[in-house]
Structures are given as C-alpha cells and as structure tokens.
Amino acid sequence: MNFRLIFVLDLLDGVVVHAKKGEREKYEPVHLFSSIVGSSDPVRIMEELKPVDVYIADLNRLMGTGSNKRITKEIRDNNRKARLMVDYGVKTVDDLEEAAEAEIADSIILGTETASMELIDVVSKNDKLDISVSVDIFNKHVLTKDKHMQTDPLLLINKLNEYRCIRDVIVLELDRVGTKSGIDFDFLACAVDASEHNILCGGGVSGCEDVDEMQGIGVKGALVATAVHDGSIPVSLLRKEVA
Numbered sequence: 001m002n003f004r005l006i007f008v009l010d011l012l013d014g015v016v017v018h019a020k021k022g023e024r025e026k027y028e029p030v031h032l033f034s035s036i037v038g039s040s041d042p043v044r045i046m047e048e049l050k051p052v053d054v055y056i057a058d059l060n061r062l063m064g065t066g067s068n069k070r071i072t073k074e075i076r077d078n079n080r081k082a083r084l085m086v087d088y089g090v091k092t093v094d095d096l097e098e099a100a101e102a103e104i105a106d107s108i109i110l111g112t113e114t115a116s117m118e119l120i121d122v123v124s125k126n127d128k129l130d131i132s133v134s135v136d137i138f139n140k141h142v143l144t145k146d147k148h149m150q151t152d153p154l155l156l157i158n159k160l161n162e163y164r165c166i167r168d169v170i171v172l173e174l175d176r177v178g179t180k181s182g183i184d185f186d187f188l189a190c191a192v193d194a195s196e197h198n199i200l201c202g203g204g205v206s207g208c209e210d211v212d213e214m215q216g217i218g219v220k221g222a223l224v225a226t227a228v229h230d231g232s233i234p235v236s237l238l239r240k241e242v243a
Helices: 042-049 059-063 069-078 093-102 117-123 153-162 185-194 208-216 235-239
Strands: 004-012 015-018 053-058 083-087 107-111 131-138 166-173 198-202 221-224
Touching (some): 004 042, 004 059, 004 069, 042 069, 053 069, 069 083, 107 166, 153 185, 166 185, 185 208
Parallel strands (some): 004 221, 053 083, 083 107, 131 166
Antiparallel strands (some): 004 015
C-alpha cells in the first residue's frame, strides 16, 4: 500500500484555521500563517490545492459551539474524486447517523475526545458504516471523558483490534499539532506493533524526511497541514499517493 499524505482542514466558524497544540482559543485563519494560500475559505483552498486525501475536523462540533456541516457538504459535493475523512465530534449514534445521512465524507471519525468505547461497540455491529478511530493524545495521555478509554494509549490501540469495522486508527498527538516539533518514532513504532489496523500519524510532521521514516516503521499515512502551508512538504505530493 502506498503512503497517504492526508491534508488537514480544521474548520472553525466556516473558515480554515491554523491549529497549534490543541489550544483552540488561539487558532487564527490559516491564510495569516500560510505561504501557499491567500484565503482561509475551505472551498477555495480545496479548489487551489486539489488534495486527493483530506481530513476535516469540525472544531465547532468538537467544542459544542455549532456546526460546519453545510460547508463540509459543499466540500464533499465539489470534490467527489477526493477521499474525505471527517471528525464530526460524534458523541452518540444519532450524531453518527446524521453525519452518514448528510453524506459529508467517505469515512466518519470517532475521536476519543468525544466518542466512547460503548459507541464504538454499538457501531461495530453496523457493517454499512465506514468508521475510523482517532486516539486523541495529549502528553501521552488519552484525551477522553470515557473511563473505559482512560488507559495507556498503546493498550487502547491494542483493544481496538477487537473491532474489525474500523478502517484506520489515527494516533493524534494534539500537543505536537502545528509545532513541527518532530515525531516520537519509538512510540509510533509501538503503536504499529500493537495494532492490526492501519496506523495514521497526526501531529508534529516537519517534512519529507519524517514521511520517509514513518514509511520505514510501517505507518500507512500522516495528517499534514503546517508543513504544507510553510512549504516543507510540496503541494504536489498532496495530489498523489507517496510511493
């Protein structure tokens, strides 16, 4: 399988913002940071960059301050050839069904920040849903309100092997997001060893050398934004899978 470079759109109040360390109150429109786009309009950014693999985080849904469903649906409708993953801040089966019925993505993400192990268990019985799980981590602790997920991240990743319905597991180190601080490759290699699912990395990717090293330890893809916006990863690589 080729390595997936998955371009991240963090949506807040309808615009793309530059995420850093999970400190959402400090996020600013991405065009204020980016060297490759002059707008923070997600539709325009997609038209300009044409990524083939995209991760959308609806930050309003995650924070309980609204929804970006309309703009996410527009992105989906305008980019039928792209592969879209969406973190819709799913907490309940109703949330999941709403996202599925809206047809906003190819894969809906259940993030530990909002979802629960009980929800994953319920969803596992529905083979019509395309689900990925994001293990949201801050300083090597799982970010969750569910006591059943309050465990070592590697143990949780291993536990997810029980659920064959899961397409990918995202190891999302929120304290590294937007920092280009580098990747804990030893930890990531342990995650690959612990999982029977494809492991995707999020947070800290600084450039193409990181991509090469991730491929070497068996990671199947990476979420990228900051390294694209500052030119460390060429936009051209977003338009094809890395061999």
